[in-house]
Amino acid sequence: MADVFGMALNDYQNGRYTEDIKTFSSLDEEDIIPVPYLFRTYDEMPKIEQKALQLASGKVLDIGAGAGSHALYLQNKGFDVTALDNSEGAIAVCKDRGVESTVKKAILDYSEEKFDTLLLLMNGIGLAGKLKNLSGFLHHLASLLLPNGQVLLDSSDIIYMFEQDDDGGYWIPDDGTYYGEVSFEMEYKGQKSNPFDWVYVDINTLQNACESNGFNCELVISGEHYDYLAKLTLKK
Structure with missing residues (x-):
């Protein structure tokens, strides 16, 4: 499988940026991920991400680190932070930066x-893939937490992507799947x-799962x- 995400990050890092990553999803038409956005500074980050970085404490794992922008910010603040990503290209860029x-x-x-802190930013909980996997995913996160640790994650309620009727209800496909489940493909060069x-x-769904x-x-x-930022802590 082509590491298209990693290829795009590497091209940008090495001065070869000519186009963005295209995304195709089961929900809507083609969209793009602007590659420069993945290299954003703290000042360029949305408030949700800034708040998460302010709340980070102790030893931090940045999950789905991408180009390493969050990890770098925390490292420069003196944190012991590890950037984790499944993309070889992303990890190469993190090291390079x-x-x-x-x-x-x-x-x-x-x-x-x-x-002490697990960071799952840019909708990191999405890595669970499907709602039925969320319990197993949360159990795994719990196994990575030190006593009094926390998970900081952001996500979105994509109900707005569905048509609304006159009384304020939404037309959601009644096929037994959760409306937040999406299938994606990425394309680059x-x-x-x-x-x-x-x-x-x-x-609400996240709180129930927790x-x-x-x-x-x-x-x-x-x-x-x-969109929202949530803080998860293990029950005593």
């Missing part, structure tokens, strides 16, 4: 160390990724477009 501790693995395959599953979890899996779930702030 100066991230000192990196791991090339999928989060579900990682169990080597425990942390003519190369396509394999399709992959991603899940956007609304806050309740069932031994976590407290606190809504920290809501963003400007159906």
